[in-house]
Amino acid sequence: MTGTAQHRVTLAFSDGVEHEMAVDPGGSVLEAGLAAGLPLLHQCRSGSCSSCLATLVEGEAATLPGCSSSLLASERAAGQRLLCVTGASSDCRFALPYDSKVGENRAVEGHAFVNAVERVAADVMRLELELAEDCWFEFRPGQFIQIKVPGTDQTRSYSIASTPAELPKIELLIRLLPGGVMSEWLLGQAAVDTALEISGPYGAFFLQEASKAPVVMIAGGTGLAPMMAMIDVIRARPGRKPPIHLSFGCQSAEGLFHGEAIALRSMWLPSLTVTTSVDRGPAPDGVRIGNPVEAVGADGPLDPETVAYLCGPPGMIEAARRHLQALGVAPGNIHAEQFVAS
Amino acid sequence: MNEATPVRRRSTVRINTTSDQRINDSKTQSQYQPYKDAAWGFINHWYPALFSEELPEDKVEGIQIAGIPIVLRRVDGKVFALKDQCLHRGVRLSAKPMCFNKSTITCWYHGFTFDLDDGKLSTIVANPDDPLVGTTGITSYPVEEVAGMIFVFVREDDFPLEDVPPLSSDLPIRFPENSEKFPHPLWPAAPSLMDEGAVALGMHRTGQSNWRIACENGFDNAHILVHMDNTIVHALNWVLPLGILPNHEEPITLIEDEDGPKGMMQWLFTDRWKPVLENEALGLKIDALNGRFYRTSVVMPGVLMVENWPEEHIVQYEWYVPITDDMYEYWEVMVKVCPTDKEKAAFKHRFDRVFLPMCLRGFNDCDLYAREAMEEFYADGTGWDAEQLVSTDISPITWRKLASRWNRGIAKPGKGVPNATKTSSIRLRRLAEGKAPGYFVQKIEDVNSY
Ligand code: FES
Ligand code: FES
Ligand SMILES: [Fe+2]
Numbered sequence: 001m002t003g004t005a006q007h008r009v010t011l012a013f014s015d016g017v018e019h020e021m022a023v024d025p026g027g028s029v030l031e032a033g034l035a036a037g038l039p040l041l042h043q044c045r046s047g048s049c050s051s052c053l054a055t056l057v058e059g060e061a062a063t064l065p066g067c068s069s070s071l072l073a074s075e076r077a078a079g080q081r082l083l084c085v086t087g088a089s090s091d092c093r094f095a096l097p098y099d100s101k102v103g104e105n106r107a108v109e110g111h112a113f114v115n116a117v118e119r120v121a122a123d124v125m126r127l128e129l130e131l132a133e134d135c136w137f138e139f140r141p142g143q144f145i146q147i148k149v150p151g152t153d154q155t156r157s158y159s160i161a162s163t164p165a166e167l168p169k170i171e172l173l174i175r176l177l178p179g180g181v182m183s184e185w186l187l188g189q190a191a192v193d194t195a196l197e198i199s200g201p202y203g204a205f206f207l208q209e210a211s212k213a214p215v216v217m218i219a220g221g222t223g224l225a226p227m228m229a230m231i232d233v234i235r236a237r238p239g240r241k242p243p244i245h246l247s248f249g250c251q252s253a254e255g256l257f258h259g260e261a262i263a264l265r266s267m268w269l270p271s272l273t274v275t276t277s278v279d280r281g282p283a284p285d286g287v288r289i290g291n292p293v294e295a296v297g298a299d300g301p302l303d304p305e306t307v308a309y310l311c312g313p314p315g316m317i318e319a320a321r322r323h324l325q326a327l328g329v330a331p332g333n334i335h336a337e338q339f340v341a342s
Numbered sequence: 343m344n345e346a347t348p349v350r351r352r353s354t355v356r357i358n359t360t361s362d363q364r365i366n367d368s369k370t371q372s373q374y375q376p377y378k379d380a381a382w383g384f385i386n387h388w389y390p391a392l393f394s395e396e397l398p399e400d401k402v403e404g405i406q407i408a409g410i411p412i413v414l415r416r417v418d419g420k421v422f423a424l425k426d427q428c429l430h431r432g433v434r435l436s437a438k439p440m441c442f443n444k445s446t447i448t449c450w451y452h453g454f455t456f457d458l459d460d461g462k463l464s465t466i467v468a469n470p471d472d473p474l475v476g477t478t479g480i481t482s483y484p485v486e487e488v489a490g491m492i493f494v495f496v497r498e499d500d501f502p503l504e505d506v507p508p509l510s511s512d513l514p515i516r517f518p519e520n521s522e523k524f525p526h527p528l529w530p531a532a533p534s535l536m537d538e539g540a541v542a543l544g545m546h547r548t549g550q551s552n553w554r555i556a557c558e559n560g561f562d563n564a565h566i567l568v569h570m571d572n573t574i575v576h577a578l579n580w581v582l583p584l585g586i587l588p589n590h591e592e593p594i595t596l597i598e599d600e601d602g603p604k605g606m607m608q609w610l611f612t613d614r615w616k617p618v619l620e621n622e623a624l625g626l627k628i629d630a631l632n633g634r635f636y637r638t639s640v641v642m643p644g645v646l647m648v649e650n651w652p653e654e655h656i657v658q659y660e661w662y663v664p665i666t667d668d669m670y671e672y673w674e675v676m677v678k679v680c681p682t683d684k685e686k687a688a689f690k691h692r693f694d695r696v697f698l699p700m701c702l703r704g705f706n707d708c709d710l711y712a713r714e715a716m717e718e719f720y721a722d723g724t725g726w727d728a729e730q731l732v733s734t735d736i737s738p739i740t741w742r743k744l745a746s747r748w749n750r751g752i753a754k755p756g757k758g759v760p761n762a763t764k765t766s767s768i769r770l771r772r773l774a775e776g777k778a779p780g781y782f783v784q785k786i787e788d789v790n791s792y
Contacts, residue, residue, distance in 0.1 A: 111349040133350045168352055195349045238386060238501035238751055260369075268376055268746055 007088035011038060011054070014209075015099035023088040028064060029054075030083040039100060040083065041204040047085035049157075051204050055079045055332060059092025072318060078331040097335065098204055102140065109199040110135020112170065117190045121250075121257035123176040124222060125186050127158075131168035132195060139164055141207045141229035142309070142337070145172075145200030149181045150189070156182045157202070159311065159337065161225035163232045173225040173257070205311070205337035206230075210237050213305040215244040216329075218292050218320045220312025224248055224258060226337060230309065231265050231272065241271045249277040249292030249316075253284055293320045297327045304328050310336040371727070374742035378726050379752050383408035383553055383664030386501050386750035387643035388512035390546070390661050390673050391494040394487060397421060402447070404436025404783030407496045407671075408664045409756025411436075411783070412483060414492070415458060417444045422458035423483040423494045426783065429463060430454045432758050438786040456480055489540040489677065498751055510536060511603055514639060514647035514659065524595070524607050528635040529650035532657040533679045541686055542659075543693045544675030545702055548780040549662075549710050551717035553644065553670035556662035558741065559713050560646040561608060561638040563587075563615065564734040568712045574652070574700040580634040583617035584626060587734060590614035594740050597641060604748035605641030606740055640741055642748050652701050655679070663781075664753065666761045668721065671781045672710065674702045760784075 009029055010020045023032040030052050033040045043051040047069040056079045063069050067085035069076075081094065112129040120126045131137075139145075144159040162171040176183040207230040215234070217227045227246055234241060250256050256276065266272050275295040276287045283289050293316060296302075306329050310320045317338045324334055371378070389407050391414060397403055402415045404426045413426035413436040426434045428449040438450040446464055448455040453467025462479040466472050484495040486509045495506050515524070517531035526532075533540055549556055559565055563586040569575060575582050588594075593614045597605045609615060619628045636651045646660040661673035676697055680686040719725040731739065756762040761769060761779045769779060777784070 113349075113351055130352065133352055134347070236751075238498040240502075240505045260372075264372060264375075267373060267743070270747060 007059075008091045009088050010093040011040075012057075012093065012095050013100040014095075014097060015101070017100035026064065026087065028084050029061070029081075029086050029088060029094065033083070039102065040096075041098060041102065041202075042084055043202045045084045047082050049202075050082065050336075050338070051202060052083040053204055054081055054083050054094040054096050056081050057093050057095050060089040061086050061092050061094075062089055063087075072321075074318075074321070080331075095332075097332070098206070099209075102204075102206070105138050105140065105143075105201055107200055107202055108135060108137045109197070111195045112198045114190060114192050114194045114196065115169065116192065117186060120173070122254040124255070124257045125174045125176060126257075127172045127174055127186070127190070129170045129172065129196065129198070131170065135198070136168070137201055138167075139201035139206075141233045142205045142226040142335075143201040143203040144226075144337075145170070145198050146202065147182070148197040149185050150194065150196065151185070152181050154181050155199075157339075159203075159205075159223075159226040159229075159339075160201070161228045163229050163236070165236065171225075171228075173222040175222045203337065205309070205335055207233055207309075208307060208335070210234075210239065211305075211307070212240065212242050213307050213333075214303045215242050216296055216302070216306055216308040216324070217244065217246045218296060218308070218310045218312070218316070219246065219248045220292060220316040221250055221255065223311030223313075223316075223337070223339065226311050227309065228258070228261065228265075231269065235265070235269050241269065244269070244272045245296060246272065246274045247277070247292040247295045248274065249279065249295075249312075251279045253278055253282060253287070256284075256287070291316070291319070293323050296320075296323065302327045302329060304330070306333065308334045310334065310338075312338065314338045314340070370739065374739070374746045376746040376749065376752060377554070377742040380554070380745070380749065381552060381667040382753035382755050384643045384745070384749040384751065385410075385753040386495075386497050388486070388493045388495050388509050389643065389663045390491050390675075391423070391485075392492045393542075393544075393546075394490045394492055397492060400441075402436055402439035402441065404434055404785075405671075405781050406665050406756075406759060406761075406783075407494070408753040409666060409759055409762065410496055410753075411759050412494060412496070413447065413783075414485075414494075415439075415441065415447055417458065421485045421487060421492050423485050424456060424458065424461050425480040425483075425499075427480065427758065428454055429456075429478065429480055434783050436783045436785070438789070489535045489542040491535065491542050491675070501751070511601065512641070512643060512645065513603060514605075514641055514645055515597055515603060515607075517649075526637065526649065528611060530654055532647070532649040533655065533677050534657075535659070535675075535677055537677075537679050539679045539681045540677055541680045541689060542675045542677050543690060543697075544659075544673065545698070546661075546671050546673040546781075547710075548665065548778070549670050549672045549713060550668065550778075551670065551713045552668060552720060553662045553664035555716050555720055556670050556672060556709075556713045557640070557644040557646070558738040559709050559716075560660055560662070561640050561737050561741070562734075563608070563610070563638075563737055564732075565709075565712065568708050569705060572700075572705045572708060574696075574705055575630075577700070578634075579631045581619070581628055581630045581632060582634060583619055583628060584621060585618045585734065586610060587616045587618060588614070588736055589616040593736065596740075596744060597639070598744075598748075603641040603645075604744065605639060605645075606744055607639040608637060608737060610637045611635045642745060644745075652676075652697060652705075658701075665781055666756060666759075668717070668764075669761065669779065669781075674706055676702075 006022050009023045012018045021036045041051050043049045064087045069082045069085050111132040115130050116128040118126045144157050146155045146157050148155050158172040161173050219227045277290050277292045281289045308324050310317050317336045385408050397416050404413050411426035414423050426436050433451045440448045440450040446455050455465045457464045461482040481499045484506050486493045516534040595607050637649045639647050644662050648658040651658045656678045659675045663671040678689045680689050
C-alpha cells in the first residue's frame with residue numbers, strides 16, 4: 001500500500017491545537033505540513049538534525065525510500081520519527097513535543113557583533129555576541145543559532161547559554177577542535193567588534209512549560225550551554241520551583257569550565273543540585289570520577305513525572321536515554337539535543 | 343546580504359568596573375547580583391499594606407507596593423485586594439471609589455466592574471453583554487489580617503495562588519520556640535505579631551530612598567553612632583555603644599528552616615560581637631548607667647526585628663516596603679502581648695506618651711534622614727560598585743547574599759504606574775502643589791471642581 005495512496009495525517013501540538021492534512025505518496029509529512037502553513041520546526045530537512053522530531057501515536061509511518069534518519073532503533077521503536085524523512089503508510093497521528101506557538105519564532109538572518117572571546121577551559125571558548133541593528137529574534141531557552149565562520153562558506157550551530165531576557169546579548173560555549181574551522185578562527189582571528197553573519201533560532205530542544213515535576217539535566221562538555229539558559233529561565237519563573245538536578249561531565253579536570261557560574265546558580269536557586277564528573281582522574285575537590293549519566297538516580301529513585309533534558313555527544317545521549325528509561329522516566333519526557341563535533 | 347548596508351551596533355551602555363582590593367570585590371558582588379537587580383523590590387512576598395484602623399468597613403484605599411498599584415476594600419469585615427489599574431485604560435479604581443454592591447468594585451471611568459474575590463470582569467455598567475465579560479480580569483492578592491495589621495501577598499500576575507506560602511513564612515521567627523536555638527539570657531522571650539493577644543502599635547510613612555538602603559540601615563551595627571545624641575538615650579541614661587564589632591567566626595547565623603522564614607540572626611550582646619564604648623584618639627567615652635541589651639535579626643522580604651526594644655516584653659518590627667525604586671514605606675511597629683483591656687490601655691498610654699514621640703519619631707527619625715543621605719550615592723546604580731565596605735559590613739553583605747537566594751522573584755520596574763516616570767508633568771505639578779509623591783493614591787476629593 002505504501003507509495004500508492006494519499007493518507008490523512010493529524011499533527012497534535014502540545015497545547016492541544018491539532019491539524020489534519022493530506023500527505024501525498026512519496027512525500028514527507030514535514031513538506032505537507034509546511035505547505036499547509038503549519039508552524040513546524042525543522043532545519044536540515046535531511047534527517048540529521050532532529051529538529052523535526054515527533055512521536056507517532058496512531059497508524060503507520062516509515063522512513064521514505066532513499067532517505068536516512070539519525071534516530072536510534074530504540075527511539076524508532078518508541079514511536080519517534082523525523083518528519084522530514086517520514087512518509088505516511090496509513091492514516092496516522094503524530095504528537096509534536098512543542099506548542100503551536102513555537103514555530104512562530106521563525107528563524108531570521110542578520111548580524112551579531114563579537115563582544116568578548118574568552119578561553120574558559122583547555123578546549124572551551126566563551127563567545128559573547130550582541131545582535132546588530134539589523135537582527136532581532138525571540139527564542140526559547142535550549143534553542144541554537146548558526147554562525148557563518150568568517151572567511152569560509154561553512155556554518156556551525158551553537159546552543160545559546162544566555163536567556164531571552166538578556167537579548168541583544170547572546171552567550172555561546174564553543175568546544176575547540178584541532179583543525180576545526182571555527183576553532184581556528186576563534187584562536188587566530190576572533191576580535192571584539194567583528195560582525196558575524198548569524199541565523200536562528202533553531203531547534204525543537206527547549207524548556208517545556210512550567211510544571212512542578214522534577215527536572216534532570218545531563219550535560220556533556222559544551223552541552224552545558226542550553227542548560228545554563230534553562231536554569232536561569234526556571235529561576236525567573238513565578239511560583240514554587242521544581243527540584244532540578246544538573247549532572248555535568250567533562251573528560252578530564254582540564255576540560256571543566258563555568259564552575260563559578262554553576263556555583264552562583266546553586267547559591268541563587270535552593271532547589272538546584274549539581275553533580276560534576278570527569279571521565280578520568282585526577283578529580284578536583286567535589287568532582288566525581290565517572291560519567292555524568294550514572295550520577296543521575298544514584299541516590300534514590302526518580303519521580304515518575306521527571307522531565308529530562310540531555311545535551312552532549314551521541315554516545316552520551318543514547319546512554320542517558322537508556323539509563324533514564326530504566327529508572328522509569330517516560331520516553332516522551334526525555335528531551336535531547338545531540339551535537340556532532342565539527 | 344546587501345553589502346551596501348553597513349552593519350551597525352545597537353547603542354551600547356556603560357559597564358562599571360570594580361576594584362578587587364576590598365571586601366565586596368567583584369566576586370562577592372556577583373554572589374548578590376539578584377539583590378542588586380532588585381531596585382523595585384522582591385515580589386511574591388507578604389508585605390504590610392495598612393493598619394486595620396486605616397481601612398474601616400466599606401472604605402476603599404489605594405496604595406503601591408513594588409511598582410504594583412493595589413486597591414483594598416473592606417466588606418463585612420473582610421479585606422479584599424486587587425490590582426489598582428483598570429483593565430480597560432489603566433485608571434486607578436481607588437482614585438474615585440465606586441461600589442454598587444458588596445461583591446464588586448467598579449471603575450468610575452467607563453464602568454468595568456470586577457469581582458472583589460478573584461478580580462474577574464463580571465460586568466460593564468453600560469455594556470453588560472460585551473463578549474469580554476467573564477473572560478478576563480485583574481490580578482487579585484491574598485490578604486491576611488493579624489494584630490491590627492493588614493498584609494497583602496504581592497504577586498506577579500501569573501504566580502499560582504496554590505503556591506502562596508503562609509504569612510508566617512515572611513514574618514520574624516518566634517519565641518520561645520526558638521529560644522533554644524537562639525538563646526537570649528539577658529531578656530524575656532520576645533513577643534510575636536502572631537501571638538494570642540498581641541497588640542501592634544506603630545506608624546508608617548514614606549521615605550525617599552531605595553528600600554534596600556533603608557533596610558540595610560536597620561541591622562547595620564556601625565550605624566548606631568547616628569543615635570548618639572537622641573533624646574531618649576540621654577533621658578533614660580542608656581548605654582548605647584559607639585558601634586559593635588564582629589568578634590567571632592560566626593557572628594551571624596542564617597535562618598533557613600524548610601518551611602519557616604528565611605533570614606539571619608545577629609548574636610548581639612554575646613561574646614560574638616564586641617561593643618565599642620570608647621575612642622581614645624577622639625576623646626570619646628560612653629559612661630551612661632543603664633544597659634540596653636537588644637538583638638537584631640532580619641528576614642525576607644526585609645523585616646527587621648529588634649528584640650527587647652525599647653524595653654522588656656516589647657519588640658520592634660520594621661518593614662521597608664518598596665513603592666518605586668526611589669521610595670519606600672517605612673513601617674515602625676511595636677508589639678506587646680496584652681491579654682487584658684487594662685494592659686492594652688496601659689501599653690497604648692505609654693506608647694502615645696513615650697515610644698511614639700521619642701522612639702518611632704526622635705530616635706528613628708534619625709534613621710530616616712540617614713538613609714536619605716545615602717540615596718543619591720546609590721540612585722544611579724554606581725554606588726553599589728563604588729562603596730568601600732569594611733568588616734562590620736558583614737551584616738549587609740550576608741543579608742544581600744541570603745536575599746539573592748531566598749527571594750521569590752525580582753519585581754520588574756513598575757509599568758504605567760505613578761512615579762515610574764520621574765519627570766512626568768503630573769508628578770511635577772503635584773510637587774509644585776506641595777504634594778510629595780508617596781504611598782497612597784491621589785484621590786479625587788471634590789467631583790465637581792478641579
Ligand atoms: S529537519 Fe533536520 S532531521 Fe528533520
Ligand atoms: S478605564 Fe476603567 S472602565 Fe475605562
Ligand atoms: Fe537606627
